[in-house]
Ligand SMILES: Nc1ncnc2c1ncn2[C@@H]1O[C@H](COP(=O)(O)OP(=O)(O)OP(=O)(O)O)[C@@H](O)[C@H]1O
């Protein structure tokens with residue numbers, strides 16, 4: 601199982617678009633993929649066809665109200681989604697003081713997705729520095745500009 605966090609300090613540089621397309625393509629060729637919408641805007645869910653915004657998701661998992669498997673939505677063959685949930689935007693206030701939300705997410709995910717080939721995390725802007733995302737994750741930096749520039753990094757990650 602490979603976990604890929606799609607990150608960048610900036611907003612609007614194609615993180616969600618990249619996540620959506622890579623998840624779709626990998627599922628299409630037969631990999632089992634779970635996509636986690638870790639951005640309170642909830643646009644990854646919308647991109648995958650889930651337009652209801654008031655359903656709980658990874659927010660309730662991080663708050664220990666639900667297990668992550670309870671929050672999984674099958675969106676198409678081989679592709680599952682964990683939506684953001686309405687409380688993700690307030691998660692820093694809702695968690696105990698000093699808990700980096702990256703670490704809370706890691707603990708909450710545990711080994712639930714061991715049967716998946718890929719878990720993608722679509723992050724909000726600024727995730728790497730602010731939330732303790734460390735080296736054990738594969739990090740895919742999206743940049744504005746000429747997208748083919750990032751192809752070697754993408755190929756390295758998916759050369760499994
Ligand atoms: N390769 C691309 N070429 C042209 N437009 C693109 C490309 N990738 C994304 N876009 C467009 O750029 C806009 C921002 O994309 P996207 O929402 O994926 O960025 P984001 O980094 O996830 O933004 P946010 O930080 O707000 O979550 C969207 O309108 C999207 O359709």
Ligand SMILES: [Mg+2]
Pocket residue numbers: 615616617639643722723
């Ligand atoms: Mg986005």
